[in-house]
Amino acid sequence: MTSTSSRPDAGLHALLAAFSACGATAGGGITRLAASPEDGQARDLMRDCLARISAEIRIDRVGNLFGLVPLAQNPHAPLVMLGSHLDSQTRAGRLDGTYGVAAALLAAEALVGEAQAGRMFSANLCVVNWTGEEGARFRPSLLGSGVYAGRRDADAALALRDEAGIALGEALAVIGYAGTDAPPPMPTCYLELHVEQGTVLEASGAVIGAVTGNWGAAKLDAVFSGAQAHTGPTPMADRRDALLGAAYAIADLRALADLFPGRLHTSVGRIRVAPNSANVVPDRVEIAAELRSADDALLAEATALAEVAFETAAARAGVAVSVPTRELRGIRALPAAVSDLVAACAEAEGLACRRLDTVAGHDALSLLERCPTGLIFVPSLGGIAHNEAEATAPRDLEAGLAVLTRAARRLCRAAGSPEIALQGESA
Amino acid sequence: MTSTSSRPDAGLHALLAAFSACGATAGGGITRLAASPEDGQARDLMRDCLARISAEIRIDRVGNLFGLVPLAQNPHAPLVMLGSHLDSQTRAGRLDGTYGVAAALLAAEALVGEAQAGRMFSANLCVVNWTGEEGARFRPSLLGSGVYAGRRDADAALALRDEAGIALGEALAVIGYAGTDAPPPMPTCYLELHVEQGTVLEASGAVIGAVTGNWGAAKLDAVFSGAQAHTGPTPMADRRDALLGAAYAIADLRALADLFPGRLHTSVGRIRVAPNSANVVPDRVEIAAELRSADDALLAEATALAEVAFETAAARAGVAVSVPTRELRGIRALPAAVSDLVAACAEAEGLACRRLDTVAGHDALSLLERCPTGLIFVPSLGGIAHNEAEATAPRDLEAGLAVLTRAARRLCRAAGSPEIALQGESA
Numbered sequence: 001m002t003s004t005s006s007r008p009d010a011g012l013h014a015l016l017a018a019f020s021a022c023g024a025t026a027g028g029g030i031t032r033l034a035a036s037p038e039d040g041q042a043r044d045l046m047r048d049c050l051a052r053i054s055a056e057i058r059i060d061r062v063g064n065l066f067g068l069v070p071l072a073q074n075p076h077a078p079l080v081m082l083g084s085h086l087d088s089q090t091r092a093g094r095l096d097g098t099y100g101v102a103a104a105l106l107a108a109e110a111l112v113g114e115a116q117a118g119r120m121f122s123a124n125l126c127v128v129n130w131t132g133e134e135g136a137r138f139r140p141s142l143l144g145s146g147v148y149a150g151r152r153d154a155d156a157a158l159a160l161r162d163e164a165g166i167a168l169g170e171a172l173a174v175i176g177y178a179g180t181d182a183p184p185p186m187p188t189c190y191l192e193l194h195v196e197q198g199t200v201l202e203a204s205g206a207v208i209g210a211v212t213g214n215w216g217a218a219k220l221d222a223v224f225s226g227a228q229a230h231t232g233p234t235p236m237a238d239r240r241d242a243l244l245g246a247a248y249a250i251a252d253l254r255a256l257a258d259l260f261p262g263r264l265h266t267s268v269g270r271i272r273v274a275p276n277s278a279n280v281v282p283d284r285v286e287i288a289a290e291l292r293s294a295d296d297a298l299l300a301e302a303t304a305l306a307e308v309a310f311e312t313a314a315a316r317a318g319v320a321v322s323v324p325t326r327e328l329r330g331i332r333a334l335p336a337a338v339s340d341l342v343a344a345c346a347e348a349e350g351l352a353c354r355r356l357d358t359v360a361g362h363d364a365l366s367l368l369e370r371c372p373t374g375l376i377f378v379p380s381l382g383g384i385a386h387n388e389a390e391a392t393a394p395r396d397l398e399a400g401l402a403v404l405t406r407a408a409r410r411l412c413r414a415a416g417s418p419e420i421a422l423q424g425e426s427a
Numbered sequence: 428m429t430s431t432s433s434r435p436d437a438g439l440h441a442l443l444a445a446f447s448a449c450g451a452t453a454g455g456g457i458t459r460l461a462a463s464p465e466d467g468q469a470r471d472l473m474r475d476c477l478a479r480i481s482a483e484i485r486i487d488r489v490g491n492l493f494g495l496v497p498l499a500q501n502p503h504a505p506l507v508m509l510g511s512h513l514d515s516q517t518r519a520g521r522l523d524g525t526y527g528v529a530a531a532l533l534a535a536e537a538l539v540g541e542a543q544a545g546r547m548f549s550a551n552l553c554v555v556n557w558t559g560e561e562g563a564r565f566r567p568s569l570l571g572s573g574v575y576a577g578r579r580d581a582d583a584a585l586a587l588r589d590e591a592g593i594a595l596g597e598a599l600a601v602i603g604y605a606g607t608d609a610p611p612p613m614p615t616c617y618l619e620l621h622v623e624q625g626t627v628l629e630a631s632g633a634v635i636g637a638v639t640g641n642w643g644a645a646k647l648d649a650v651f652s653g654a655q656a657h658t659g660p661t662p663m664a665d666r667r668d669a670l671l672g673a674a675y676a677i678a679d680l681r682a683l684a685d686l687f688p689g690r691l692h693t694s695v696g697r698i699r700v701a702p703n704s705a706n707v708v709p710d711r712v713e714i715a716a717e718l719r720s721a722d723d724a725l726l727a728e729a730t731a732l733a734e735v736a737f738e739t740a741a742a743r744a745g746v747a748v749s750v751p752t753r754e755l756r757g758i759r760a761l762p763a764a765v766s767d768l769v770a771a772c773a774e775a776e777g778l779a780c781r782r783l784d785t786v787a788g789h790d791a792l793s794l795l796e797r798c799p800t801g802l803i804f805v806p807s808l809g810g811i812a813h814n815e816a817e818a819t820a821p822r823d824l825e826a827g828l829a830v831l832t833r834a835a836r837r838l839c840r841a842a843g844s845p846e847i848a849l850q851g852e853s854a
Contacts (some may be wrong), residue, residue: 233787
């Protein structure tokens with residue numbers, strides 16, 4: 001089966017290149033931390049794109065940037081939302097998040113053109129950029145979508161501070177994205193296109209991933225508390241070295257993953273050490289530990305083992321440990337109607353599709369309890385992610401845009417209902 | 428034997444309290460990083476003290492602050508130098524360094540009074556505060572004394588930057604201590620009074636420590652290099668986690684100390700992680716490792732083992748390691764004439780004295796190859812150091828000042844020669 005749609009992808013690579021210029025790094029990637037000047041540039045570019053299709057722009061209190069695109073005759077028709085995030089990690093790839101926003105803009109442009117040409121729609125469209133998905137500058141991750149979904153408090157989010165002590169609210173004001181608009185109502189369906197960040201699609205030869213579930217995750221902040229001492233004269237036996245305790249914990253958390261090969265991912269990506277001076281035994285070390293699994297029972301068991309490992313590690317170093325923050329997120333299924341719609345659209349485009357889980361969180365997961373959401377993946381070369389070398393074949397990027405556009409079209413012609421959209425069109 | 432000297436210690440505790448106010452912390456200690464505004468306040472206080480005894484103030488290019496105190500009739504008479512440093516670690520004790528500067532100021536004041544009362548001297552005195560002894564804000568440590576002794580380049584020192592990117596030269600200019608004066612000539616003897624930062628004196632019941640040697644030290648900066656990756660989907664086997672490599676190395680370096688119980692101290696006090704985000708496998712981690720021993724052969728063996736341990740740790744984590752910076756400092760003996768003079772002065776004061784090594788480095792060691800130097804210790808309660816709880820009994824602080832004053836008096840009456848001073852006076 002070959003594609004019957006006119007793929008609105010001529011501008012995709014140009015648009016991605018334009019976004020890539022916002023925060024470009026020497027290594028070919030981007031550093032575009034949330035609410036940074038570079039993030040502001042990318043947001044301005046998104047606004048320009050929205051202006052070209054006469055979208056109504058709304059910026060809410062936490063800087064989520066919405067573009068409301070009327071397609072139906074009725075402004076109160078159901079709403080279909082497409083989007084992702086423009087913020088990035090430090091020295092990250094150019095596609096993570098940005099691809100989803102760029103594709104949403106182009107899908108919206110295509111449907112606007114169809115509406116102007118006379119095609120009838122029964123839902124309106126909204127394109128969104130969520131603030132602070134990455135959790136790199138302001139922790140935690142999934143911030144803007146979490147506020148929109150009612151899972152996080154807007155005031156608390158605005159008060160979060162980065163390592164330099166700058167609050168999110170201040171940073172948004174500096175770049176002109178501390179909004180006052182009410183966000184749009186909850187959509188009847190939210191779709192997000194993203195690079196896979198893994199190797200399942202690549203290994204299977206599929207071009208489109210229809211995401212059916214999200215691994216569970218446990219995020220533990222552990223604090224090791226010892227005593228400052230001189231690294232010279234202090235007898236080894238008298239030292240209470242918080243960094244040593246953390247080092248044992250990092251090693252033991254890695255060993256834990258080997259107890260459940262392939263079924264448990266563990267990591268410590270972030271560490272804060274005080275006073276962090278070469279001549280001083282550290283007295284306070286905070287680590288951000290993560291455990292992820294597709295098996296809820298395994299995750300619960302591993303998380304309990306991790307906490308025991310932290311206690312053991314602390315005891316070996318003669319220090320104390322506490323876990324002031326635990327975020328536990330169980331395994332979640334995405335609605336079958338939406339993933340079936342994604343698969344049907346891939347088939348209609350003549351693209352090999354595979355159902356798979358996402359290990360990482362995405363804004364789509366933030367909205368999962370509030371509305372039907374779907375997540376469409378395209379392959380990541382070598383599974384490389386959060387790295388400047390992140391890449392996807394141009395053809396696969398185009399394929400993802402085609403599927404997103406087709407799914408959005410079907411949804412907007414089915415009053416925003418994935419069930420109706422699934423029935424409504426066979427090719 | 429009881430003391431026959433008039434101890435010039437009435438102002439000691441008041442002066443220490445005044446210095447303690449510069450950078451006081453809530454926990455009863457100080458944070459007075461090199462060339463910070465708090466350091467500027469403490470330096471201003473030192474200048475006030477020097478002005479009261481009409482000392483000639485000199486500030487050299489790297490901010491070393493000298494007060495030249497004429498005691499002899501001849502301005503070209505030999506010079507005896509007393510001092511230490513006013514900078515501190517973060518959340519440090521109030522005595523480390525500051526005690527030596529305060530005592531030097533009071534000793535100078537006492538000898539000036541004696542000269543005015545008619546006592547004859549054959550050497551002049553100089554009180555000094557060395558810039559950046561701690562290496563906390565600007566690495567390495569012993570910066571100002573190293574430049575004075577010709578062991579470090581002044582331009583390179585001024586170009587060193589702190590974590591915020593501020594150069595030492597800029598920071599000194601901000602607080603008004605970027606000087607242009609030529610430093611005084613090399614003294615014929617340098618004496619430094621310091622808290623022990625260990626428990627040898629406390630355990631032995633001695634009040635005065637006459638330091639006879641300095642442990643050797645190896646300071647290695649090791650850099651672990653992996654690859655950024657997403658902490659979620661990236662398969663464990665594909666990760667090249669630089670923080671994991673560093674954690675293995677920290678644990679293994681600690682284990683190394685147990686191979687040589689009591690004879691080898693090891694530590695990692697400082698770590699820098701990039702990108703240091705919870706969701707990203709770190710690709711670059713730098714650790715500042717130290718090894719210290721009183722046995723040169725043991726230190727060389729342990730340092731070689733440490734480098735092997737770093738390689739093994741890196742290999743286990745699938746990352747690379749390099750050691751771009753190695754500072755090796757052998758065991759050194761302090762001149763017997765000076766430590767004998769300290770012991771003789773302690774005896775004259777009726778104070779129990781013990782000869783001992785210093786594990787930590789001190790400015791006195793910077794000058795060791797350039798002039799005879801002596802280091803006088805008083806007990807540290809519980810050996811606590813680089814910690815707000817650092818303390819010494821008030822009587823012991825007074826005892827140290829009495830010994831420093833007596834030794835300075837004898838030196839300045841013996842043309843600055845420790846050998847002549849040792850012979851010159853029996854009680």
